[in-house]
Amino acid sequence: MGERAQSATLSPSCWSFLAIAKPMPRLAPVIMATLFMDINGKVALITGGAKRVGREIALEIARRGARIAVHYRSSEAEAKAVAGASGTVFHADLTDVVSIDKMIRGVEEEFGGLDILINNASVFSPATADDATPEHWDMQMDTNAKGPFFLAQRAAALMRIRGAGKIINIADVAGEVIWPSYLPYSVSKAALIAVNRGLAKAYAPQIQVNAIAPGPILFPEYYTEEQKQAAIERTLLKRAGSPRDVVNAVVFLIESDYVTGEMIHVDGGRHIM
Numbered sequence: 001m002g003e004r005a006q007s008a009t010l011s012p013s014c015w016s017f018l019a020i021a022k023p024m025p026r027l028a029p030v031i032m033a034t035l036f037m038d039i040n041g042k043v044a045l046i047t048g049g050a051k052r053v054g055r056e057i058a059l060e061i062a063r064r065g066a067r068i069a070v071h072y073r074s075s076e077a078e079a080k081a082v083a084g085a086s087g088t089v090f091h092a093d094l095t096d097v098v099s100i101d102k103m104i105r106g107v108e109e110e111f112g113g114l115d116i117l118i119n120n121a122s123v124f125s126p127a128t129a130d131d132a133t134p135e136h137w138d139m140q141m142d143t144n145a146k147g148p149f150f151l152a153q154r155a156a157a158l159m160r161i162r163g164a165g166k167i168i169n170i171a172d173v174a175g176e177v178i179w180p181s182y183l184p185y186s187v188s189k190a191a192l193i194a195v196n197r198g199l200a201k202a203y204a205p206q207i208q209v210n211a212i213a214p215g216p217i218l219f220p221e222y223y224t225e226e227q228k229q230a231a232i233e234r235t236l237l238k239r240a241g242s243p244r245d246v247v248n249a250v251v252f253l254i255e256s257d258y259v260t261g262e263m264i265h266v267d268g269g270r271h272i273m
């Protein structure tokens, strides 16, 4: 039995099933299919984990018993507060693959491996088709698509040593809808959605790769009340979500071993409007 199966856990509902199934040994393969990754004791790297949505993801994974590697670029103090005594912080600029490599080496040295990667860090900056510059394009694509890709590539090498792993890419409904006023950003998230599907194929069956596409969760500080209301109006549910909604989807995807190449919309219905 591989390490993946050894480290997996049966859900409470499975135990009652197991009790019924006891006299029927031929059902063993069915029981195997209900195994799931237990967050407790796993090593998780969360990019952009110092603040906002990434912070809430990191804190919940730690609360469930994972050892967390909290990545930051500029928010060192906030990252240390999230990591607490049992976690560790790691600096990296995701536009720089050398910096990504250094971080992965640091995670390996500190924790001896990696089980979960949450590609959460992102840059969200407006530019239209007319005013986008090559520099702006590169910043969006490098941070939101290229960086997550190479981080996943390096992380997958560590996960394969353990025989299992979860990669979760935090995309955006903008990657499907494509917002004209955030055109390079939208394209970078569309690229991340494609990366998500490509890596799910590349790293199966050991590693499951999935995405989450949030809608309005936490607005940028510079958003006016009018912009916030307009974003809310563009949802079916007529309200903003909360980081908790994203966290719930992250936990589901970590614990679900039979889901890969998927993208869960956590957007109040925005993507079908």
Ligand SMILES: NC(=O)c1ccc[n+]([C@@H]2O[C@H](COP(=O)([O-])OP(=O)(O)OC[C@H]3O[C@@H](n4cnc5c(N)ncnc54)[C@H](OP(=O)(O)O)[C@@H]3O)[C@@H](O)[C@H]2O)c1
Residues within 6 Å of the ligand: 047, 048, 049, 050, 051, 052, 053, 054, 071, 072, 073, 074, 075, 076, 092, 093, 094, 095, 119, 120, 121, 122, 123, 124, 143, 170, 171, 172, 173, 213, 214, 215, 216, 217, 218, 219
């Ligand atoms: N907030 C929403 O309503 C919403 C909606 C749709 C999708 N999303 C997606 O959900 C995720 C989290 O959203 P958020 O609003 O919490 O994110 P955010 O505050 O915009 O950014 C998260 C972190 O990304 C890090 N970052 C930016 N550029 C970086 C770079 N070049 N290298 C390394 N780190 C970099 C920053 O870390 P430092 O602070 O350490 O510099 C920042 O705190 C993002 O992927 C976002 O696109 C969010």
